[in-house]
Amino acid sequence: MKLASTIAGMTLAVAAAYSVPAVAQEYHVNASQPAARCQSALPVFDTVLRKRPLAVQNEGATSTFISCAFEMDGGEATIDNSAILLDTYFTNFGETDTQITCTAVTGYAGGENEYVSITVDVPTEIVEETDGNAYWTDTDFEGGGMETSLIAISCNLPPGVGINDTYIWWDEIAN
Numbered sequence: 001m002k003l004a005s006t007i008a009g010m011t012l013a014v015a016a017a018y019s020v021p022a023v024a025q026e027y028h029v030n031a032s033q034p035a036a037r038c039q040s041a042l043p044v045f046d047t048v049l050r051k052r053p054l055a056v057q058n059e060g061a062t063s064t065f066i067s068c069a070f071e072m073d074g075g076e077a078t079i080d081n082s083a084i085l086l087d088t089y090f091t092n093f094g095e096t097d098t099q100i101t102c103t104a105v106t107g108y109a110g111g112e113n114e115y116v117s118i119t120v121d122v123p124t125e126i127v128e129e130t131d132g133n134a135y136w137t138d139t140d141f142e143g144g145g146m147e148t149s150l151i152a153i154s155c156n157l158p159p160g161v162g163i164n165d166t167y168i169w170w171d172e173i174a175n
Contacts, residue, residue: 027084028172030071034163041065041154049157055091057162069152070168082138082147085169090132092122094160102155104136107148114141122161132164 034056040046041064048060058064070086090100099119107113122132134155138146155163 026172027169029167029169031165031167034066034068034166037070037166038066038068038163041067050162052162055162055164057091057093058157058159061159063156063158065154065156066163067152067154068163068166070166083149083151083168083170084138084146085135085167086146086151086153087133087135087167087169088153088155089164089166090120090122090134091126091162091164092124092132092158092160093162094124094158097121097123098158098161100132100134100155100158100161102134102153104140104151104153106141106146106151108150111148112143114143116140122158 033054035051035053038056040049045064045066048058048062048064049066050057050059056066068088070083086104088102092098098121100122101117101119103115103117105113105115116136118134118136120132120134126132134153151168157163
């Protein structure tokens with residue numbers, strides 16, 4: 001009887017060791033206001049950019065460039081240490097509807113980088129959830145550029161436009 005119990009216990013232990021539980025994944029996001037992530041591309045642009053708590057806004061009469069870098073814990077990402085979505089929102093405090101063009105850049109200086117530009121409408125009144133929303137998904141980068149976990153954007157802010165909240169998303173293994 002004792003031998004049968006021991007064999008049964010060992011069988012259960014071996015079965016438990018060799019059974020692979022399904023790995024649950026969950027989305028993780030690093031959200032931030034742009035005052036923490038964004039700055040003017042050149043010192044000359046500092047004179048027209050206002051870094052408010054909720055936006056970095058162009059208060060000048062001409063367009064100006066900003067650069068924003070995104071932090072993520074690439075070592076925790078389940079897919080190639082890679083982000084899956086980069087998401088930014090813009091608000092237009094000007095008098096007319098406008099467009100903004102941004103370029104996402106992946107990788108590091110001297111590396112194999114990818115550049116993906118998009119243009120989005122930024123109306124003076126946000127009506128739709130997607131108004132003033134610029135985003136890039138991992139599939140926008142043909143060479144898998146988000147796999148470096150190093151992602152930044154350069155945007156040409158028209159007068160009266162501000163960049164608001166910014167997000168970078170990735171998958172993690174659930175605890």
